[in-house]
Amino acid sequence: MKRKKGKQKKGEEIFSPQNxxxxxxxxATxxxxxxxxxxxxxxxxxxxxKNG
Incomplete structure (x- = not known):
């Protein structure tokens, strides 16, 4: 399986602080x-x- 280039920007990871x-x-929601x-x-x- 080859990874497609351009799907994720350089340095952008799933577990980035923003994500x-x-x-x-x-x-939390x-x-x-x-x-x-x-x-x-x-x-x-x-x-x-009470109504029981």
């Missing part, structure tokens, strides 16, 4: 969404117990 920052932001979903599920369970 790591972007990946970190994405992971996903984490926040999961936390929110978990919180909502807890509230629903509490409501079900």
């Amino acid at each position: 790591l920052q972007l990946i970190g932001q994405v992971l 996903i984490g926040a969404v999961l936390q929110t979903i978990g919180y909502v599920q807890e509230l629903e369970e509490e409501n079900n117990k």
Whole structure:
């Protein structure tokens, strides 16, 4: 398998600081969404117990 030239600029890597920052932001966003979903599920369970 030959690598195609011109796909990545010289010195540009997948794990460049900019990309790591972007990946970190994405992971933080996903984490926040999961936390929110978990919180909502807890509230629903509490409501079900109260109304139960």
